Amino acid sequence: MENSEEEIQVPFPPNPNNGQETEESSNGSDEEDDYDDVEDDEDDGDELEELPARVHDVVIKGNTITKDWVIEGEVEGLRNASTMRELIEAAKIANANLHDLQIFDSVNISLEPGPPELVGTANVIIEVSEAESKLSGELGAYTKPSVNSWTLEGALKLKNLFGYGDLWDCSLAFGVNQTSDVSVGVFVPRLKGLLNPVVARVFLHSQDWHEYSSYKERLSGISLGLFSTKHHDLAYNLGWRIMTDSSQMSSKSIRRQLGHSLLSSLKYTFKIDQRNSPTRPTKGYAFLSTTQLGGLAPDHRSLRFLRQEFDVRYAVPFGFYNAALNLGISAGVIFPWGHGFLNKPSPLPERFFLGGDLSPVCTLGGPSTLWGFRTRTLGPTEPRRQIRGGTDNDNADSSGRDFIGGDLAVSALADLSFDLPISWLREHGIHGHIFAGVGNIAKLTENEFRHFSPKNFMESFRTSVGCGIVIPTKVFRLEANYYYILRQHEHDRGKTGFRFSFSAPS
Helix, strand or coil: CCCCHHHEECCCCCCCCCCCCCCCCCCCCHHHHHHHHHHHHHHHHHHHHCCECEEEEEEEECCCCCCHHHHHHHCHHHHHCCEHHHHHHHHHHHHHHHHHCCCEEEEEEEEEECCCCCCCEEEEEEEEEECCCCEEEEEEEEECCCCCCEEEEEEEEEECCCCCCCEEEEEEEEECCCCEEEEEEEEECCCCCCCCCEEEEEEEEEEECHHHHCCEEEEEEEEEEEEECCCEEEEEEEEEEEEECCCCCCCHHHHCCCEEEEEEEEEEEEEEECCCCCCCCCCEEEEEEEEEEECCCCCCCECCEEEEEEEEEEEEECCCCCCEEEEEEEEEEEEECCCCHHHCCCCHHHCECCCCCCCCCCCCCCCCCCCCECCCCCCCEEECCCCCCCCCCCCCCCCCEEECCECEEEEEEEEEEEECCCHHHHHCCCEEEEEEEEEEEECCCCCHHHHCCHHHHHHCCEEEEEEEEEEECCCCEEEEEEEEEEECCCCCCECCEEEEEEECCC
16 A cells, blocks of 8 residues: 555644734835745745644544554654654654554544644644455465475465454465475564564475475474564574485485474574565665574474575666666575584585576575576485386486585576567566576585685586566566576586576565
8 A cells, every 4th residue: 555645634833923924025026026935935844844843642543443552553753753844754654654554444644733732732643444354365376496396375364353453364385296385374563562573473384305305395383573673583483394205215415314303493684675676676775684593492303503694686777778787696604503513414404505497686585596497406416326126206306316405505696677669568567688697506514615615616606698578567577588508517407498487576
């Protein structure tokens, strides 16, 4: 729901001269009088904005279910204003905060003079119209780097059930290769005595990676949001993971990690996104840093690791054909901790994998995708176990190797987007782009860092280029691209050719 300045009504204060007009000289030409009137109007506007003003009372109307203190918590900034300018700006921010709750169809904030005996005061009148329908739903199909292939995703949302601004949702996702996600969550923007939102989610995730890495993963647990602001987010995750191999052909590294494990981790995210669009950025910058500490439980099956990711983006506008160059670089590293950590491997599901058809322009969250390479099919591999007289599992890769991911990953992108010379396409946001991407993964754990060479790592980067047409919408980004692989290694699965992809902005 869009905010507009019309929703902030300011019918006061009265004339600072209390209605008494001052006499002005009639000397001079009519043109001079007109010019003086314009100057006087501008001066009066500036003086009006700098007049002392403070809030005397906040009156809330129209809320039949929503608690008053929920609305009051979103407009606290109004009480800190000391001038008309500050009061108007605070009212605009309060209006945006109330819209962001997603529980009102409309919000109107007006400022009225306070009691006559209290000079320089104002009453804030907040009129809200609560959403008529509490239930809403979404349905979409996407490709994501974290899953094997296409997924069909649906969600049901229930708004303001108890009047706390609470948002309840149930999400389902199913993929073509035995991928499934089921989760139920609640978001409460504010509770009495708490300054931060309350976020909780119970989840069940199942993923079949037999095609690439000879194992199936199932993770169930709960996620709790501990701290959340505009740029900072701190969450605790507790989950029970089961890894199995029905083919009994997994490589040595994967067989060592099969079985049960406990995920108990604290995850901190710092994010700044000043780009003007998540699907087609033409100006602005973005930065994201994610730190995850695992192993916050005494259980010996608890996965102990430290994972750090960085992502930097910058969009440079060119000023013609709405052209813009998007540049980005992502990096991540993971390392186990604890007694004898130098000899231990990092947890397999927490490692870095590159590849997938998801557009890197949309993803902001560390190294994960690279144009032209299939999902998780880039980087270190190990041969699968051979069974005498047996046949390969139907899901097994005919190459006979498992992709085991890496402990260090780096990727970079350059994407030049531009309008196409057809007015109908420009009106609908359909545009072209030319792109290039590079990326690489390396293993550092189990003493492999001793053999790591920055020079060799840089020289072994995989590279791809291409061009295509992009159709951005409010919920996803559709691309029809032609990829050309410039460099790949022996066991990588990069492929030159034409492909479609759907991407949901991160």
